[in-house]
Amino acid sequence: MNRLSIELPGLSLKNPIMPASGCFGFGKEYGQLYDLSLLGAIMIKATTLEMRLGNPTPRVAETASGMLNAIGLQNPGLKGVLEGELPWLEQFDVPIIANVAGTETADYVEVAKAVSQAPNVKALELNISCPNVKAGGITFGTDPEIAKELTRAVKEVSSVPVYVKLSPNVTDIVEIAQAVEAGGADGITMINTLIGMRLDQKTGRPVIANGTGGLSGPAVKPVAIRMVYEVSKAVNIPIIGMGGVTETADIIDFMSAGASAVAVGTANFVNPFICPQIIEQLPAKLDELGIHHISELIGRSHRL
Amino acid sequence: MNRLSIELPGLSLKNPIMPASGCFGFGKEYGQLYDLSLLGAIMIKATTLEMRLGNPTPRVAETASGMLNAIGLQNPGLKGVLEGELPWLEQFDVPIIANVAGTETADYVEVAKAVSQAPNVKALELNISCPNVKAGGITFGTDPEIAKELTRAVKEVSSVPVYVKLSPNVTDIVEIAQAVEAGGADGITMINTLIGMRLDQKTGRPVIANGTGGLSGPAVKPVAIRMVYEVSKAVNIPIIGMGGVTETADIIDFMSAGASAVAVGTANFVNPFICPQIIEQLPAKLDELGIHHISELIGRSHRL
């Protein structure tokens, strides 16, 4: 028996570890470094209807135990992803979660419909939380009614289960989570980045060309854990947790907080082998905790 | 001429550096270490109408470049502060900003009225953002209408200018800032802590007895800078900025973002001499930047 396997809507995961969207491209680069079939799943970079060039540079800045990014959803567009990216990934035995972004509902719907039909796409991740684009993105993620309607519209056309990616930049994330659940979401992924800014010491101007950027990395982990904890107590759909994972212990924390699987973002930049390393270390960690199957961890923090 | 002096409603600051509320008690402990008259001001620990014992322990936990706290507003109560704490501070040539907290509007009003009459209290800091108490605190800080009404009620009774301390745990901090400005606030202090959680690796339970805690320290600085930047562009009252200050360069950043003065919180625990050290280093830093008076920094980031 596989002690690490997790079953989620649309996803039979050999282990609950997957790279987070935007931190792994479409897999090609990391595919040079290790066998992608080792991964539980892959969340690919956001796909929009048309090709996007993204924001001007600098697009990243370092902060205390974290980083800011404002890539601006650079991607080759729906057609580019379907023809140029997804087929290459078919050689690996790994489910793909396609991150879907857009400016208006119609975009989301069109991308969701098409990309959900790719043979290796097993789930969608609806990105209603990108802080780095002027239109769309986060605006869909801060109003529960809008989030619910978008979820519903995408669910209608998607051939695979739909996970909705939540923004931490809200007063009440539980309210948003419950709204997307009501809209028919099969699962939730969280958290996207916190909006932040770094200034240049000399000029006083923002370092990132876009002004603000999304904060990720170890710095945000306490916020992510708190939100996963709160949301998992309030909804009945599974959560893929993320935000600041850098080591095996962090997987235990996210699953204890209530996540059923965990994504690794920024840490891939620091240690490109982080995902397979964590997967390898997990069984020993479970032994240490006296736990037989990793699913026993899920929501441990809720129990008294 | 003093290159560091800043004039704010109610506050003639010899320099814009002050310890943040809750991170300096009522001054006695740090007063053993250095002359408190060196400070621009002192923000004392929250005062509530009745004595409060605070939360059970553990009350703090360390996180990546940050810490969580859930002290729970332990304080000797209005009477205790007026009789036991403020008189001792009168020996120093330093304006006191009294942090006022409560469970309902009537508490805030009563504390504000009484404490604003103490001779060395030159301003109030209305704490509508404490994440660590069950009632009151943050609930006042997430609804613009409620925040405005509370500000108005306190303004009516206060003998000194009123600053309102904002919570970063909101979707739109600008909206809250504008509401308290409309309510008559003389200034804004920001940010209070982000709500976070840390779990114990072994048990999976929260480390902090209260469950969640407030995240502070270098980790939150990018969020604080972003919010000070946004709010300072949208209101016409001054801001005292804070969140993750650990060195002189951080003062430059907060003032560039739009703050007129800066508070230092968590860093006092790491380096108890941080405030006087920063004050001492500021003139050289201004020379390095080719700036004559520190006020020239305020809002540099807004200019192009």
Place this chain on the structure above:
Amino acid sequence: MIIQDRMTVTSQRQIAQNIFEMKLNGKLVGEITSPGQFVHIRVSDSFEPLLRRPISIASIDQEIGEMTIIYRAEGRGTTILSQKRTGDEVDVLGPLGNGFPVEETSQGETAILIGGGIGVPPLYELSKQLMAKGVKCTHVLGFQSKDVVFYEEEFSKLGETHILTVDGSQGTAGFVTTVMAELGNDFATYYSCGPMPMLEAIEKMYAGKKGFLSFEQRMGCGIGACFACVCQTTERSEKAYIKVCSDGPVFPAGVVAI
């Protein structure tokens, strides 16, 4: 007076499994007033890890301005500390808190010193000072197992020393209370430092005797300003919470609700 000192590491050695003894030199030593006081150590010049680590003073040598600390390298802070080498500088804040009152036991009287695990170190300086004034010390030191026992020889030189291990791999098997029961009640004062359950058992067993207990709590500032480190007193009043860092860490038996 509390000072912030950049102290120099004069020696660092592993004395048991994950247990390190470090000697530090600096003017802070001159400020230490009683055994059981502690220092608050910044293990890195960066702000990660952020907080200082509270560690008891295990012994002092005023002549050469040196103090010894003994600590378990467990989490990230103490692990970084264990990597310091002779000659490195460490940022130390202290001395902090109120230690064990040596004056509460008179010359010729007997004191029992009971330590558990990483609570043992402050008892060493205490014992030295008690012996110096002519108090007879009996030491009862409990550890998990043989691997983590330390300073047996050092304590033995100062007086009768009983070592216990939970798993029986060294000394008597069991908890400190096992030996305490045998020693009886014929002593003037007891002093103790160790885990909460141990302190609780001791206070119960020695009910009515004069005793002093040292407590631990998670800390922020270490100097009494942040209210992180409180513990509950048996009183229900304004004094219901007292601070371990500045009111303690040592309290007379009966003060703290355990």
Place this chain on the structure above:
Amino acid sequence: MIIQDRMTVTSQRQIAQNIFEMKLNGKLVGEITSPGQFVHIRVSDSFEPLLRRPISIASIDQEIGEMTIIYRAEGRGTTILSQKRTGDEVDVLGPLGNGFPVEETSQGETAILIGGGIGVPPLYELSKQLMAKGVKCTHVLGFQSKDVVFYEEEFSKLGETHILTVDGSQGTAGFVTTVMAELGNDFATYYSCGPMPMLEAIEKMYAGKKGFLSFEQRMGCGIGACFACVCQTTERSEKAYIKVCSDGPVFPAGVVAI
């Protein structure tokens, strides 16, 4: 192939004001394919500072498996790097990117190598490899001032070397273009690495000539996955943004919009 290697520091020395030369030994060296490739260095085992630092490979010695990097200790990452001592291990990812094409200049031809400040290092290995195949190299190296000039002697051994400083404190006063104007257009290829304004001036001055420029950009992953390090091309198409880390850092003149 890109590998992650724990390389051993075999030498670290300051060669100019805040400029350090570090030699690193490890199997990564065997993977280096062209001069101008870079490595992505993790300066600390902790996650603070978080990101790796991109640093060019300044020279390689395949026989002993050693490479040299030259860097300015400026921010917190490079300052930590400058504190490493011989024998320390450093986590290095590389080799990354596409370097300068040595094959674009034939035996007997002349190449001009123009470097600015901390852009000078990769030209050293390039020059060594060009010389080895019989290319005549002329070096034009610009620095801010005398204090930060390095490797004058090393480059002089390989060919004609012109040093410039902005303040005139060493060599010719002014910018690299001052000397370039005098050298004329009688060469086959130019190679350059340095600040943007310098690259811009060079491309303009040598319009029509065959040249290769190395660019810098803030990086996340360093391997082409995060889209942090893009620069704009002169084309307006899907290829409007190319990645410095994996498509570059060296591009033929005219490709990047500057």
